[in-house]
Amino acid sequence: MNRQAQAAVLFLLGAALLHAGVTDLYLRYVKAGLRPLLLASGAVLIAVALATAWYERRRHRRTRADAHPEPRVAWLLLLPLLALILIAPPALGSYSALRSGTALQKSYAYGPLPAGDPVPLSLVDYASRAAYGHGRSLHGRAVRVTGFLALDSAGRPYLVRMALNCCAADAQPVKIALTGALPPVLRPDAWLEVTGTYTPRLIHDPVNGGPVPYLRVTAARPVPAPHDPYDETWNT
Known part of the structure; x- marks a missing residue:
């Protein structure tokens, strides 16, 4: 050359x-x-x-x-x-999410929820408030969260967002377990907008033992994948 x-x-x-x-x-x-x-x-x-x-x-x-x-x-x-x-690689999805432990981190402070009914929250914000804030800021409020579906080997559904620190190579999942009025058909990697309420139920991620809070679903609908499929709020 x-x-x-x-x-x-x-x-x-x-x-x-x-x-x-x-x-x-x-x-x-x-x-x-x-x-x-x-x-x-x-x-x-x-x-x-x-x-x-x-x-x-x-x-x-x-x-x-x-x-x-x-x-x-x-x-x-x-x-x-x-x-x-x-090559335009797809965003990381359920396969990667189920093989990595939750990256949920404790926030230094939890401000009041914004106005709205339901309250629009990022998945990371809800998970942190539910797991580390013990749901104190969530009581009595309906929330709306968006993420993609992942199903573990037992068929348990999770709503997930992949959290970025720098690039896709270091992406890690933040997971919410779902209960309540779930859709009759759950397809892994499908994006859902979920409306629900806080429940104190919590499990530990089998990969790294991190907290995975639950969300009690009252309504759910499929939505297109967002413009930016990754969540950057977890380490800010």
Whole structure:
């Protein structure tokens, strides 16, 4: 691979990163807060590619006999480019959730619930209030939570969101066990918007022993997968 080819590959890599950042494809790989860095990286790669092509053009006096072959390993730069262009991995789902322990963490404080009936809450917020806040802020209030379904080997249903620290590689599940008025057909990985009330019932995750609170379901309906399937509120 000569330097002109390297410049072309760098340009395509930068363009692919910019495309991922602009079209939200990047949400399959990293958390939303890293978008500016991703766009900046793409811009830098394009700038380096253009500078390399300009520099090589100025060296037009060098003959082919004087040129030295570039290492073939440089062609490996095409692999991440092909992955970005050809492969759009699905968001992690029930298979990963059931094989990882809950990542639920205790919050420092629980503020009052927002207005609304039912109250819209993130799955992580409900789980933390139920497990560590002992449901004190949830008594007497109906809540609405969204997540995807996972069924364990015993058929117990969970509502799950995968929590991100940095990127999809470190995603971990936060789980809520469901009871009450469940849909007659439960399909793993289907997204549900669940309305329900707090119940003190709690179990421990068989993978890591972490707390998994219950939600008593009063209504549930299928919904499309959200724009950003990952939850970033667990470590904030």
